[in-house]
Amino acid sequence: MTDTEDMLTTASDWFEQEGAVALATVVRTWGSSPRQPGSQLVVAPSGRMAGSVSGGCIEVAVAEAASGVLRDGEAQLLSFGVTDERAWELGLACGGRLQVFVERIAPQVAPPTAPPIAPQIAPE
Amino acid sequence: MTPATLHALRAARDAERPVALATRLADGAQVLLPGGTAPPGVADAAADAIDRDESAVVELDGQSWFIHVHAPAYRLVIVGAVHIAQALAGLAGALGYRIVVVDPRRPFNSAERFPGVERMQDWPDQALEALGPDRRTAVVALTHDPKLDDPALDRALRSPAAFIGALGSRRSQAARLARLAELGHDAAALARVRGPVGLPIGAVSAPEIALSIMAEIVAVRRHSALGVRG
Incomplete structure (x- = not known):
């Protein structure tokens, strides 16, 4: 479906190089939307981007959200459309609406088995 | 992830x-x-x-x-390592297709003419048999030579290939369909053979003809009205 858009390879390469990478994927579209579900944008912590989730209208906003996702690891579902003020400002001129799922690819840290113990300050 | x-x-x-x-x-x-x-x-x-x-x-x-x-890359089987095939391989490559060039004529089907492209120098019926075209495969015959085109088209018609096309004039298309009918293909099967292959964009040069062929493959794959032949 996304033949030339070898985002998986880009994501892998950047993950190797930078230790983490964010992947934004179009999951739903309504009306006229330039990119179909499954279209992806890769965002690295250094700020470089590859691929697309729209005709260029919302990539900047998605990249901003991606840096948040890279920071705290929490996946986000973003909605854009003519009713969305931010997308309107960014000029989603096609008049479509779409949802973009943003997730982080990072090594999983094993959850702590016990609550961390606060460091004790030894009495004098 | x-x-x-x-x-x-x-x-x-x-x-x-x-x-x-x-x-x-x-x-x-x-x-x-x-x-x-x-x-x-x-x-x-x-x-x-x-x-x-x-x-x-x-x-x-x-x-x-x-x-x-x-899904894996869409596959394009090009039968005939001719000049148009070189242009077509370049275009299809840019579009992300996996390309296989089939031609037993070694001087044509060389690494020098098709750098980095998968090539098969078998006879087309054997090559098509080995490749097993599926619903994500397009087969185009470009040799103008019935000895090479016909066995490829015959095998393609016995497969669920998504797209089957052949280069050549309307007259040679009519003759081709008659020969394929003799091989046992019925009207429904023959209707799958797009010939002359390519959307009518007035293509003249080899790269333009390659573009018209690629455009028809995309039109069929993406269910465009342009891909429906009357």
Whole structure:
């Protein structure tokens, strides 16, 4: 479906190089939307981007959200459309609406088995 | 997504195995299918999505799952290592197609003429037999030589190939269809052979003809009205 858009390879390469990478994927579209579900944008912590989730209208906003996702690891579902003020400002001129799922690819840290113990300050 | 999932996705693609990654939008939980352990309904939805080659959100038990289909590259089998084939291989490559050039004539079908392209120097019927065109394969015959084109088209018609085309004038197309009919192909089968292959864009040069062929392949694949022949 996304033949030339070898985002998986880009994501892998950047993950190797930078230790983490964010992947934004179009999951739903309504009306006229330039990119179909499954279209992806890769965002690295250094700020470089590859691929697309729209005709260029919302990539900047998605990249901003991606840096948040890279920071705290929490996946986000973003909605854009003519009713969305931010997308309107960014000029989603096609008049479509779409949802973009943003997730982080990072090594999983094993959850702590016990609550961390606060460091004790030894009495004098 | 975990690095392991990313690795598995790439491995599936390298093995040319269609897979679907199901993501629960509420929390990002993921399962790779077929193979992974999924809640009821998700595996069926994934199988269905792979079959239709279409990624979409499905609602199951009040939860939204995004089923992302990762299918292997669409394949283009070019029969005839001719000048137009060189241009066509370049264009199809840029569009992300996996290309195989079939031609037993070694001077034509050389690495020098098709750098980095998979080549088969077998007779076209044997090559097509080995390749096994599927619903994600286009076959175009470009040799103008019935000895080479006909066996390729005959085998392509016995396969579920998504696109079958042949170069040549309307008159040679009529003669070609008559020969294929003699090989036992009925009217429905013969209607699958697009000839002269390519959308009518007034193409003159080899790259332009390659573009017209590529345009028709895309039109058929994407269900455009331009891909419907009257």
